[in-house]
Amino acid sequence: MQKDNSHINYDKIEQSEEFQSYKRKKYIFVFTIPILFLFYYLAFIMMSAYMKPLMTKLVFGNFTFGYLFGASYFVVVWILAFVYVGVAKKYDKEVESIINKYGPEEKGA
Amino acid sequence: MSGAQIVGILIFVAIIALTMYFTYLASKRQEGTGDFYAAGRSLTGFQNGLAISGDYLSAASFLGIAGLVALNGYDGFMYSVGWLMGYLIVLYLIAEPFRNSGNFTVADVISYRLEQRPVRTAGAIVTMAITMFYMIAQLVGAGAIIQLLVGIPYEISLILVGILMMIYVVAGGMLATSWVQIIKAIILMSAMAVMIIFIGLIFNFNLSTLFGSVMNGGVFNGKETVGQGIEFLEPGRLYTNPIDLLSLGITLILGTAGLSHLLVRFFTVPTAQAARSSVVWGMIIIGVFYLLIGIIGFAAATLVGPDAINEAGGGGNMAAPLLAQVLGGGAGTFGGEIFMDAVSAVAFATIVAVVAGLVITGAGVFAHDIYTNVIKRGQVDQRKQFKVARVAAFVIGVVSILLGIVMKEFNVAQLVTYSFAIGASSNLPVIIFSIYWKRFNTAGAVASMLVGTVVTVVLIILSPNVWVDTFGMQTAIYPLTNPGIVSIPLGFLAAVIVSLLTKPDDNDKLYAEMSVRSHTGLGAE
Numbered sequence: 071m072q073k074d075n076s077h078i079n080y081d082k083i084e085q086s087e088e089f090q091s092y093k094r095k096k097y098i099f100v101f102t103i104p105i106l107f108l109f110y111y112l113a114f115i116m117m118s119a120y121m122k123p124l125m126t127k128l129v130f131g132n133f134t135f136g137y138l139f140g141a142s143y144f145v146v147v148w149i150l151a152f153v154y155v156g157v158a159k160k161y162d163k164e165v166e167s168i169i170n171k172y173g174p175e176e177k178g179a
Numbered sequence: 180m181s182g183a184q185i186v187g188i189l190i191f192v193a194i195i196a197l198t199m200y201f202t203y204l205a206s207k208r209q210e211g212t213g214d215f216y217a218a219g220r221s222l223t224g225f226q227n228g229l230a231i232s233g234d235y236l237s238a239a240s241f242l243g244i245a246g247l248v249a250l251n252g253y254d255g256f257m258y259s260v261g262w263l264m265g266y267l268i269v270l271y272l273i274a275e276p277f278r279n280s281g282n283f284t285v286a287d288v289i290s291y292r293l294e295q296r297p298v299r300t301a302g303a304i305v306t307m308a309i310t311m312f313y314m315i316a317q318l319v320g321a322g323a324i325i326q327l328l329v330g331i332p333y334e335i336s337l338i339l340v341g342i343l344m345m346i347y348v349v350a351g352g353m354l355a356t357s358w359v360q361i362i363k364a365i366i367l368m369s370a371m372a373v374m375i376i377f378i379g380l381i382f383n384f385n386l387s388t389l390f391g392s393v394m395n396g397g398v399f400n401g402k403e404t405v406g407q408g409i410e411f412l413e414p415g416r417l418y419t420n421p422i423d424l425l426s427l428g429i430t431l432i433l434g435t436a437g438l439s440h441l442l443v444r445f446f447t448v449p450t451a452q453a454a455r456s457s458v459v460w461g462m463i464i465i466g467v468f469y470l471l472i473g474i475i476g477f478a479a480a481t482l483v484g485p486d487a488i489n490e491a492g493g494g495g496n497m498a499a500p501l502l503a504q505v506l507g508g509g510a511g512t513f514g515g516e517i518f519m520d521a522v523s524a525v526a527f528a529t530i531v532a533v534v535a536g537l538v539i540t541g542a543g544v545f546a547h548d549i550y551t552n553v554i555k556r557g558q559v560d561q562r563k564q565f566k567v568a569r570v571a572a573f574v575i576g577v578v579s580i581l582l583g584i585v586m587k588e589f590n591v592a593q594l595v596t597y598s599f600a601i602g603a604s605s606n607l608p609v610i611i612f613s614i615y616w617k618r619f620n621t622a623g624a625v626a627s628m629l630v631g632t633v634v635t636v637v638l639i640i641l642s643p644n645v646w647v648d649t650f651g652m653q654t655a656i657y658p659l660t661n662p663g664i665v666s667i668p669l670g671f672l673a674a675v676i677v678s679l680l681t682k683p684d685d686n687d688k689l690y691a692e693m694s695v696r697s698h699t700g701l702g703a704e
Contacts (some may be wrong), residue, residue, distance in 0.1 A: 075692075075696075075702035078695075078701055078702050080381060080688075080691045080692040080694075080695045080701075080702075081691045083690065083691075083695045083699070083701070084690075084691035084694050084695050085691075089698075089699075092698070093694070093698060095462075097615065097697065099271075100271045100272050101272070103267075103271055104267055104271045107264075107267055108432065111261075111264055111428070111432055112425075112428070112429075114260065114428075115257075115424060115425050115428030115429070115630070116251070116425065117413070118257060118414040118415075118424060118428075119415070119421030119424040119425055119690050120421055120423075122413055122414055122415060125253070125413070125414050126262070126409060126412055126413045126414075128409075129682050130387075131386075131387030131390070131391075132387045132388075132390035132391040132394060132414045133387060133390060134409075135389075136253060136412070136414060137256065137412070140256055140259075140260045140637075141256070141470070143260050143263075143264060143277075144263065144470060147263060147264055147267055147462065147466070147514065148265070148462065148463070148466060150249075150267055151266075151267070151270060151458075151462050152459075153458075154270055154271055154455075157461060158455055162452065163305050165698070165699045167698070168211070168699060169699060169701060173701060174664065174701075
């Protein structure tokens with residue numbers, strides 16, 4: 071069952087400048103957005119916990135601020151999902167060129 | 180037996196027959212362990228996205244959130260928000276590298292560059308704890324639903340669910356389970372759409388009118404509704420302690436990325452790109468669901484009313500079926516009974532699909548991690564491993580049915596939150612650090628998993644829900660319902676501190692391999 075990966079030189083790829091720079095960029099992106107988002111989400115929780123009058127204030131129709139604010143998170147998270155897909159496509163291309171340069175023979179060197 | 184009840188049972192039988200047919204097809208295709216655990220990596224991104232939704236939208240989401248919103252308004256809505264937001268972390272940090280570096284189980288990923296036996300053993304304990312709490316929640320929902328639907332006792336209902344899911348898992352493996360989840364996701368979303376249309380007809384498709392009815396009551400298109408004042412829209416009706424609300428919020432958003440049975444879904448697709456698109460599809464479907472379930476909860480609050488919901492059983496779990504009864508024409512009418520039975524049948528299908536996914540995850544951990552890699556050190560033929568997986572599925576099924584009988588009175592959404600707490604405090608730190616942090620080592624991983632799981636379970640036992648309500652003590656030792664605010668930081672801290680205090684594993688070669696494999700997919704299976 072275990073696939074034989076002995077023909078791939080992982081050390082060489084890991085130490086290559088291209089891979090290191092790709093990893094650095096990717097790490098910054100994939101950590102920054104979720105951490106910022108986490109704080110943004112905590113704002114919602116904290117406001118729900120400690121700012122009851124504001125959250126229960128009617129904004130328009132019979133909607134309170136709390137429900138509208140909560141619903142806005144759905145929109146934000148969908149937008150961020152598509153942002154990720156866009157950026158990840160660029161990373162796919164970068165990975166492809168790394169594999170082409172350092173990868174195993176059959177993937178084309 | 181009334182005519183409506185017979186129609187209800189027919190709907191119920193039809194759903195089961197459909198899923199059984201797929202199980203039969205899948206069982207003919209199934210050859211090796213790769214098929215049993217990972218559906219032969221044959222699903223597309225969209226199919227897996229549907230299966231993720233089918234897996235995630237459990238009894239807790241459908242029955243549980245509808246009930247929490249119907250009884251408590253805003254605090255129930257917070258579950259909706261938190262549970263979708265968790266997917267952002269799955270998408271950005273977990274899905275792709277996870278898919279690239281594992282084969283069948285979570286432990287494949289976390290033990291990749293660490294010592295196999297201790298990490299796999301600790302990982303197995305974590306996954307078992309998560310799946311058990313999750314499963315009990317589903318079974319509690321199932322028992323209540325069947326009792327309502329056909330009037331057979333709760334205990335017998337549980338055994339019925341157990342037999343059904345055992346057939347899916349043992350005969351059809353992950354492929355059948357995935358298709359059961361896909362079908363169920365489609366049926367569930369359709370049922371919700373029908374309910375929303377009926378609600379729309381009453382409130383003239385105006386959400387503000389529905390909110391107004393919840394506050395002030397009134398008569399809308401011939402239906403009298405219950406008004407509960409603007410207090411109903413206030414936060415903190417369920418969690419009166421703000422810290423508890425905070426603890427819940429953190430648990431909901433971080434827990435999703437730590438749910439073992441959800442993560443193994445990424446092994447059913449062929450590539451990281453397919454894993455990525457499956458999360459996005461999942462986020463779209465699940466997001467729509469969580470917006471709609473809030474509307475259903477609100478409609479139940481005003482059309483059914485809190486008294487009738489509470490009367491129908493513990494935790495508000497029956498709010499959605501009762502709402503269907505009112506929408507169809509009310510109790511005793513043919514339309515009302517049929518609609519309620521149809522919605523109950525859908526809820527039942529929901530539960531069976533989720534339970535099948537849980538059991539296959541638990542069985543995989545036993546057979547692949549514990550039996551094959553820890554006990555036999557990898558020297559097992561597939562046939563034998565298969566047999567162990569099936570026996571494990573059986574044992575897990577029996578144990579959780581027994582636990583389900585004991586924990587009858589809990590709200591299922593709250594029960595499931597315990598799984599999220601364990602996932603966030605023991606699986607999540609270990610998965611993130613093993614992918615992204617070079618200095619992370621075996622001792623750190625084992626410490627984090629044990630601390631996270633033990634602290635969470637102990638705090639659950641000491642919480643008001645268990646210590647006071649179940650054991651009958653005077654005051655709870657741990658004052659909050661949700662353990663997350665304590666257990667999640669402790670799980671992360673244990674991973675960091677123990678890793679830094681102990682020597683690094685001598686694993687540079689494996690680290691390079693995992694790093695390249697997880698971020699490029701090179702050599703992934």
